[in-house]
Amino acid sequence: MISVVILGAGNVATHLFKAFNTANNVSVNQWFNRNISSIFQYKNEVDITDDLSLLKDADVYIIAVSDDAIAELSKQLTFKNKLVVHTSGSVGIYDIDKKQKRGVFYPLQTFSKDAEMDFKNVPICIETIDKKDYHILKELAISIGSPTKKVNSDQRRVLHLAAVFVNNFTNQLYRIGHEITESEGAEFDLLKPLILETANKIQELSPYMAQTGPAKRHDKKTIKKHLKSLENDHHRAIYELLTLSIQQTHGRKKL
Amino acid sequence: MISVVILGAGNVATHLFKAFNTANNVSVNQWFNRNISSIFQYKNEVDITDDLSLLKDADVYIIAVSDDAIAELSKQLTFKNKLVVHTSGSVGIYDIDKKQKRGVFYPLQTFSKDAEMDFKNVPICIETIDKKDYHILKELAISIGSPTKKVNSDQRRVLHLAAVFVNNFTNQLYRIGHEITESEGAEFDLLKPLILETANKIQELSPYMAQTGPAKRHDKKTIKKHLKSLENDHHRAIYELLTLSIQQTHGRKKL
Numbered sequence: 041m042i043s044v045v046i047l048g049a050g051n052v053a054t055h056l057f058k059a060f061n062t063a064n065n066v067s068v069n070q071w072f073n074r075n076i077s078s079i080f081q082y083k084n085e086v087d088i089t090d091d092l093s094l095l096k097d098a099d100v101y102i103i104a105v106s107d108d109a110i111a112e113l114s115k116q117l118t119f120k121n122k123l124v125v126h127t128s129g130s131v132g133i134y135d136i137d138k139k140q141k142r143g144v145f146y147p148l149q150t151f152s153k154d155a156e157m158d159f160k161n162v163p164i165c166i167e168t169i170d171k172k173d174y175h176i177l178k179e180l181a182i183s184i185g186s187p188t189k190k191v192n193s194d195q196r197r198v199l200h201l202a203a204v205f206v207n208n209f210t211n212q213l214y215r216i217g218h219e220i221t222e223s224e225g226a227e228f229d230l231l232k233p234l235i236l237e238t239a240n241k242i243q244e245l246s247p248y249m250a251q252t253g254p255a256k257r258h259d260k261k262t263i264k265k266h267l268k269s270l271e272n273d274h275h276r277a278i279y280e281l282l283t284l285s286i287q288q289t290h291g292r293k294k295l
Numbered sequence: 296m297i298s299v300v301i302l303g304a305g306n307v308a309t310h311l312f313k314a315f316n317t318a319n320n321v322s323v324n325q326w327f328n329r330n331i332s333s334i335f336q337y338k339n340e341v342d343i344t345d346d347l348s349l350l351k352d353a354d355v356y357i358i359a360v361s362d363d364a365i366a367e368l369s370k371q372l373t374f375k376n377k378l379v380v381h382t383s384g385s386v387g388i389y390d391i392d393k394k395q396k397r398g399v400f401y402p403l404q405t406f407s408k409d410a411e412m413d414f415k416n417v418p419i420c421i422e423t424i425d426k427k428d429y430h431i432l433k434e435l436a437i438s439i440g441s442p443t444k445k446v447n448s449d450q451r452r453v454l455h456l457a458a459v460f461v462n463n464f465t466n467q468l469y470r471i472g473h474e475i476t477e478s479e480g481a482e483f484d485l486l487k488p489l490i491l492e493t494a495n496k497i498q499e500l501s502p503y504m505a506q507t508g509p510a511k512r513h514d515k516k517t518i519k520k521h522l523k524s525l526e527n528d529h530h531r532a533i534y535e536l537l538t539l540s541i542q543q544t545h546g547r548k549k550l
Contacts, residue, residue, distance in 0.1 A: 239494035
């Protein structure tokens with residue numbers, strides 16, 4: 041049995057709480073949040089507190105607060121030499137106060153407030169300073185069904201950066217697709233099966249092999265038609281830049 | 296029973312042949328390709344030919360060849376006043392020779408050579424000049440399980456353009472994610488569940504509502520860190536442009 045204390049009440053904290061709370065060999069000893077009203081609804085399921093001086097003992101303290109608040113919160117912990125981890129992709133492991141044993145438990149996934157998340161679809165990237173701390177974090181991830189991966193700081197940094205490309209930026213392309221279709225009263229919904237298939241395709245195929253379309257084919261006529269048809273300057277700039285990027289990846293000449 | 300003749304042997308033609316050939320109320324009377332060796336393996340399932348003068352009679356002739364070849368092929372058809380459609384998102388309906396009844400049967404999906412495709416996930420966008428021709432094309436789409444949508448030329452144009460954004464450009468973002476992770480020996484595979492979840496999320500939520508991340512939060516510190524960490528000029532330009540685009544969509548200040 042691994043005991044944990046969760047600190048924070050955002051999406052990651054809440055999804056982790058729910059997963060740990062239903063896992064067989066994890067005990068959530070306490071849930072801390074500075075503003076207790078955010079976690080008040082869970083008071084019958086777990087001991088809640090807004091007072092750092094009242095934190096209970098646990099094997100692992102999981103700080104799942106906003107990036108900017110991690111260092112400060114870890115500094116305010118009154119105990120020392122306990123395993124304290126944060127869940128951020130972009131905050132350094134050394135940002136955790138040095139009086140603790142430090143680690144990172146980074147779930148590489150996007151969490152929605154309402155949607156349930158099956159943790160078998162949430163790879164946990166684990167980083168520790170002391171090798172001995174790695175195993176308990178790995179066990180913790182396995183206990184909620186997550187695949188795990190040991191990473192170093194550079195690997196975690198590039199994974200977080202790549203996640204911005206494949207998640208935030210991709211979602212913005214969906215948004216632009218929405219804007220473009222709506223401009224002529226066409227239905228964005230018609231694109232949804234294509235969006236799913238695009239994501240499905242690279243589960244088996246590399247993105248390099250999966251590429252298709254006018255940019256890869258160097259189909260100048262269609263590219264020209266598309267650029268002419270784009271009324272929004274930003275959309276046009278994105279079209280040009282990503283077309284060029286595809287053509288650099290797939291050889292031959294430029295736009 | 297609707298009878299069809301398919302012209303062309305690319306991915307779309309092949310997937311359509313397989314779907315029509317197993318549909319209950321569709322008869323594939325013939326399959327034409329200029330280079331008959333491409334369809335020779337189907338000779339026991341359907342009548343094949345490479346001779347336009349030998350085309351059989353059918354209710355619908357489906358031209359599924361490359362965009363540039365559609366007009367010329369339609370001109371070479373020896374009969375007249377038959378329903379002839381192409382399957383392209385970007386070619387005009389009037390590119391089909393005017394001696395025929397003209398239409399478009401545009402499957403809004405990305406087809407792989409080897410992967411099977413369930414046509415319930417392939418919306419068919421239908422355009423006809425004569426309203427009477429619309430119904431047979433709709434029936435044809437329904438017979439293979441596809442959702443259908445009547446579109447005009449402008450709507451088809453923007454759907455094809457939006458498809459480039461959500462399919463080709465999104466796939467290029469996956470490719471960049473691949474390059475970035477590999478640069479530090481991190482595994483691209485770790486991003487695959489995130490990629491799927493990003494596509495899944497907007498099946499229910501609008502892309503506007505689904506957006507998260509440093510750009511939307513106007514998290515300058517993380518954005519600066521990311522830009523500094525991107526060694527490839529192209530990746531950096533794409534990061535800047537898409538961050539700006541997200542910030543324009545989600546208000547407040549610029550990068």
